[in-house]
Amino acid sequence: MDFFDRFAVPHPSFLIYASMVGIGLTMLAIVVGITYFKKWGYLWREWITTVDHKRIGIMYLLTALLMLFRGGVDGIMMRYQLSMPENTFLDSQHYNEVFTTHGVVMILFMAMPFIIFFFNYLVPLQIGARDVAFPRLNALSFWLFFMGMGLFNLSFIIGGSPDAGWTSYFPLAGNEFSTSVGTNYYMIAIQIAGIGTLMTGINFITTILKMRAPGMTLMKMPMFTWSAFIANVIIVFAFPVLTVLLAMGTMDRLFGTNFFTTDNGGMDMLWANLFWVWGHPEVYILILPAFGLYSEIIPTFARRNLYGYKSMVASMVIISVLSFLVWAHHFFTMGQGPFANSIFSITTMAIAIPTGVKIFNWLFTLWKGKIEFTTPMLYSVLFIPLFTLGGVTGVMLAMSAADYQYHNTMFLVAHFHNVIIPGVVYAMLAGLTFYWPKIFGFMLNERLGKWTAWILSVGFVLAFIPMYITGLDGQARRMYTYSESTGFSLLNMVSFVGAAVMAIAFVLLVYNIYYSIRYSPRNIGSDPWDARSLEWATHTPVPEYNFAITPQVASTQAFWDSKKNGHELYKGDIEKIHMPNNSGLPFIMSCIFFVFGFALVFSIWPVVIVSLIGILACLAYRSFEKDHGRYISVEEIKETETRLRGAKK
Amino acid sequence: MKLKMKWILLTMVITISTVLTACEPLLVLDPKGPQAKTQADDIMLSIWLMLGIVIVVLAILVFVLLKYRASKQPKDYEPPHIEGSPIVEAICIGIPIIIVIFLSIVSVKSNYEVEATPVGYEDQEPLVIYASSSNWKWHFSYPEEDIETVNYLYIPEDRAIEFKLYSYGPITSFWIPQLGGQKYAMSDMITTLHLAADQPGEFMGRNANFSGAGFAENTFEVTAMSPAEYEEWVEEVHETASPLTEEKFEELLEPGHLGRSTYTGTHLEFAPPPEHDHGSANTDGEEDSDLEGHEEHDAHNAEEHSNH
Ligand code: HEM
Ligand SMILES: [Cu+2]
Ligand SMILES: [Cu+2]
Numbered sequence: 001m002d003f004f005d006r007f008a009v010p011h012p013s014f015l016i017y018a019s020m021v022g023i024g025l026t027m028l029a030i031v032v033g034i035t036y037f038k039k040w041g042y043l044w045r046e047w048i049t050t051v052d053h054k055r056i057g058i059m060y061l062l063t064a065l066l067m068l069f070r071g072g073v074d075g076i077m078m079r080y081q082l083s084m085p086e087n088t089f090l091d092s093q094h095y096n097e098v099f100t101t102h103g104v105v106m107i108l109f110m111a112m113p114f115i116i117f118f119f120n121y122l123v124p125l126q127i128g129a130r131d132v133a134f135p136r137l138n139a140l141s142f143w144l145f146f147m148g149m150g151l152f153n154l155s156f157i158i159g160g161s162p163d164a165g166w167t168s169y170f171p172l173a174g175n176e177f178s179t180s181v182g183t184n185y186y187m188i189a190i191q192i193a194g195i196g197t198l199m200t201g202i203n204f205i206t207t208i209l210k211m212r213a214p215g216m217t218l219m220k221m222p223m224f225t226w227s228a229f230i231a232n233v234i235i236v237f238a239f240p241v242l243t244v245l246l247a248m249g250t251m252d253r254l255f256g257t258n259f260f261t262t263d264n265g266g267m268d269m270l271w272a273n274l275f276w277v278w279g280h281p282e283v284y285i286l287i288l289p290a291f292g293l294y295s296e297i298i299p300t301f302a303r304r305n306l307y308g309y310k311s312m313v314a315s316m317v318i319i320s321v322l323s324f325l326v327w328a329h330h331f332f333t334m335g336q337g338p339f340a341n342s343i344f345s346i347t348t349m350a351i352a353i354p355t356g357v358k359i360f361n362w363l364f365t366l367w368k369g370k371i372e373f374t375t376p377m378l379y380s381v382l383f384i385p386l387f388t389l390g391g392v393t394g395v396m397l398a399m400s401a402a403d404y405q406y407h408n409t410m411f412l413v414a415h416f417h418n419v420i421i422p423g424v425v426y427a428m429l430a431g432l433t434f435y436w437p438k439i440f441g442f443m444l445n446e447r448l449g450k451w452t453a454w455i456l457s458v459g460f461v462l463a464f465i466p467m468y469i470t471g472l473d474g475q476a477r478r479m480y481t482y483s484e485s486t487g488f489s490l491l492n493m494v495s496f497v498g499a500a501v502m503a504i505a506f507v508l509l510v511y512n513i514y515y516s517i518r519y520s521p522r523n524i525g526s527d528p529w530d531a532r533s534l535e536w537a538t539h540t541p542v543p544e545y546n547f548a549i550t551p552q553v554a555s556t557q558a559f560w561d562s563k564k565n566g567h568e569l570y571k572g573d574i575e576k577i578h579m580p581n582n583s584g585l586p587f588i589m590s591c592i593f594f595v596f597g598f599a600l601v602f603s604i605w606p607v608v609i610v611s612l613i614g615i616l617a618c619l620a621y622r623s624f625e626k627d628h629g630r631y632i633s634v635e636e637i638k639e640t641e642t643r644l645r646g647a648k649k
Numbered sequence: 650m651k652l653k654m655k656w657i658l659l660t661m662v663i664t665i666s667t668v669l670t671a672c673e674p675l676l677v678l679d680p681k682g683p684q685a686k687t688q689a690d691d692i693m694l695s696i697w698l699m700l701g702i703v704i705v706v707l708a709i710l711v712f713v714l715l716k717y718r719a720s721k722q723p724k725d726y727e728p729p730h731i732e733g734s735p736i737v738e739a740i741c742i743g744i745p746i747i748i749v750i751f752l753s754i755v756s757v758k759s760n761y762e763v764e765a766t767p768v769g770y771e772d773q774e775p776l777v778i779y780a781s782s783s784n785w786k787w788h789f790s791y792p793e794e795d796i797e798t799v800n801y802l803y804i805p806e807d808r809a810i811e812f813k814l815y816s817y818g819p820i821t822s823f824w825i826p827q828l829g830g831q832k833y834a835m836s837d838m839i840t841t842l843h844l845a846a847d848q849p850g851e852f853m854g855r856n857a858n859f860s861g862a863g864f865a866e867n868t869f870e871v872t873a874m875s876p877a878e879y880e881e882w883v884e885e886v887h888e889t890a891s892p893l894t895e896e897k898f899e900e901l902l903e904p905g906h907l908g909r910s911t912y913t914g915t916h917l918e919f920a921p922p923p924e925h926d927h928g929s930a931n932t933d934g935e936e937d938s939d940l941e942g943h944e945e946h947d948a949h950n951a952e953e954h955s956n957h
Pocket of ligand 1: 075076078079100104106107165166167413417420421424425477479502
């Protein structure tokens with residue numbers, strides 16, 4: 001009985017039961033649907049076993065969108081709970097689970113896959129490559145990430161969600177104070193997903209260094225590729241810290257070690273330090289690619305080259321270095337003394353300088369341009385003032401003495417949403433709208449797109465600006481309720497209304513996708529925005545091999561030069577192309593990882609051992625496997641090219 | 650049309666926030682002691698400076714968007730290719746550098762200030778109060794007065810207070826916004842927070858760091874009063890309160906919420922606060938400067954104050 005008790009949700013409520021039924025029915029509907037339409041074979045051949053970077057990218061995108069809604073619902077629930085004093089919609093336990101899952105889901109299972117979607121889809125196209133350096137590893141990265149995501153989301157149906165915050169500070173997250181398996185899920189699910197991300201980092205560094213088209217020197221790479229390169233370098237330096245940290249945390253929880261406990265020599269501050277040694281660079285892993293996307297979109301619609309290319313690159317390099325030197329600004333109040341605080345205060349403020357350079361470069365890119373307000377551009381120009389606001393409040397937080405007053409308050413919550421929503425979420429929506437025609441062959445509706453951007457922005461301002469004020473009025477973050485006498489209620493109600501307005505914007509986004517699938521014209525050619533870099537130089541839809549002939553590059557905006565300055569991109573004849581074969585192994589191995597993770601969460605040791613053997617067997621099998629890929633013949637390529645050129649008209 | 654919307658929005662937000670700030674001052678910006686005053690001054694200074702930056706960026710943005718939008722330009726206008734200009738970029742780096750240097754100086758200076766006995770109170774011996782948290786309560790021990798209270802705090806005005814913070818459980822953060830910023834209370838070390846109230850009054854105090862299910866109600870009340878009243882209160886406690894026994898204290902530590910209570914004697918005698926050794930009992934405990942340099946604990950450790 002005791003054994004089965006652990007699988008039960010410790011604090012079930014109507015909401016949880018309802019979601020269980022909902023999830024169950026959706027799953028059933030999907031399975032029945034796929035079976036009814038006989039799509040299992042198609043799914044297996046074309047998607048599950050694929051090693052094509054474009055398809056893997058699309059799978060990341062779908063996961064990210066799904067998680068955006070999951071995390072968004074959590075956000076709304078929190079805002080609703082706080083909209084009135086002494087609200088009883090959620091009790092404290094549920095609120096704690098909700099903000100913990102919201103934080104984890106949004107950062108790790110929404111924002112991360114979203115940027116990895118862009119890495120996957122765009123980087124090979126932007127550098128004129130056929131695929132990533134290690135296509136199979138790429139599939140494994142995705143499936144590990146996916147299984148980590150799945151495991152994490154399983155927590156609230158089986159065994160209970162983690163409830164110690166996304167930062168999961170010990171000793172609160174230790175067995176003594178978090179008794180359910182929730183935090184086990186946190187440790188293990190993030191670990192599995194994190195290994196996938198670390199491999200992605202290695203893969204893309206190699207891809208960018210080794211597989212650029214002839215003529216594309218480092219200083220001729222498109223800005224998004226630069227940002228992806230730097231973000232992946234940060235991944236490779238930061239994620240091992242997370243791996244070790246989670247391993248130590250897991251051992252504390254499962255094997256009774258005392259790395260972070262309150263006695264036997266545990267150091268709770270060590271968790272905080274290591275967490276943020278990873279955590280702070282993590283936010284730059286998210287924001288730099290977003291900057292990259294803006295640097296693609298703004299020049300396109302200002303109809304001008306990006307101003308200050310070199311300083312854009314330099315600022316990203318400087319930011320990447322500084323991002324590792326600021327972690328202690330997350331705990332100025334831990335009693336490390338004014339000297340240490342001063343150092344971290346100064347390094348943190350220093351990041352504002354290269355960031356400011358980027359803002360000014362975007363502004364100067366608009367200068368003397370011929371600006372068109374398309375949807376992606378609208379997001380980009382809304383981003384500039386909103387992100388500046390978030391950035392300057394970051395500088396305010398960096399003043400260590402003042403941070404003693406902001407720390408752990410709604411002011412901080414307002415600040416990081418103020419950078420992460422206009423910074424990352426807007427960039428993703430802008431990038432999605434921008435690249436949608438390249439990926440799917442039709443445009444999203446512009447009118448609906450602009451409405452979405454405006455509604456989202458109104459909602460955003462209403463939802464988050466009030467938090468700055470309540471923070472200064474003493475509202476701590478993570479409080480599930482407050483009393484009437486605090487006087488927080490009016491602003492929190494405004495905030496809830498704002499969150500609801502944002503929800504409308506996201507629904508409109510979905511409607512736009514639905515509407516455009518049905519009504520958008522399909523004859524848009526391969527360059528509907530009159531864009532500038534190499535990814536637009538191939539057909540839409542992009543053929544499996546990306547480019548029939550490897551392009552020759554002479555500037556940062558190769559495609560633009562080929563359109564306006566008569567630069568010849570494709571020299572030479574079509575030759576047969578070598579491509580990797582699909583493989584089911586990454587998926588199978590990741591499934592075993594899922595079982596392994598699940599068994600670890602509940603300490604079911606026999607299953608742990610068996611699945612571990614299974615993982616090793618997969619690795620062994622792979623190392624003896626002989627698979628040299630296959631060739632696409634010249635005739636086949638020519639046929640595809642003619643067909644695609646026809647499709648263009 | 651679209652730009653108008655942005656302006657309407659902006660004015661809306663600004664009016665809402667000014668109206669709200671006008672009718673009742675925000676706690677953090679309504680300081681009642683020197684440390685909170687330093688912090689509030691820094692906050693206001695940075696708000697004005699940062700507002701300036703936001704306005705400049707917004708102004709440039711609106712200007713270029715209006716001037717260079719496609720609909721305003723001749724059909725055949727071809728935007729020029731501009732690589733960048735060293736002079737312009739030097740200005741764009743130079744001004745932020747100056748701002749950051751200025752703010753760094755302010756920040757460092759203030760940080761040393763709030764980490765020391767409040768300015769103007771250096772000549773007197775600070776009142777030492779041990780504040781320890783347990784799920785989800787606050788225990789205040791006054792070794793000098795030989796008193797302990799739960800969930801409320803009486804302090805004399807115009808007297809420097811030195812809080813010694815630690816925790817019987819998760820990390821918590823001791824925060825009285827109107828007297829000064831917060832600091833963590835942890836189970837394996839003592840941190841020190843210097844505060845003072847320069848006028849009598851009632852202030853909100855709370856744990857600001859999430860510590861589990863009872864976190865939201867993990868609050869306490871602070872009353873600052875004249876030294877005479879404070880003395881009176883101490884007298885009264887000694888006459889009326891019962892002594893804090895070890896069993897009673899163990900009982901108080903049980904997780905849950907409690908109202909206020911008062912005792913004579915403190916728990917420091919039978920449950921001494923954690924020494925700062927980061928738990929590395931069998932190695933050289935004080936050599937932990939690799940990740941964090943908690944210099945200050947070495948200077949003021951528990952021993953030093955036990956003879957006040
Ligand atoms: C869609 C609108 C969103 C709403 C309404 C929203 C709302 C909230 C609220 C109310 C909290 C504070 C919880 C508390 O301290 O009590 C919170 C925390 C948080 N949010 Fe959001 N959020 C949104 C979007 C996002 C996005 C896009 C991200 C990241 C990509 C994000 C990341 C976080 C993180 C990391 C936390 C901290 C969680 C913790 O304290 O452990 N949020 N959010
Ligand atoms: Cu940080
Ligand atoms: Cu310490």
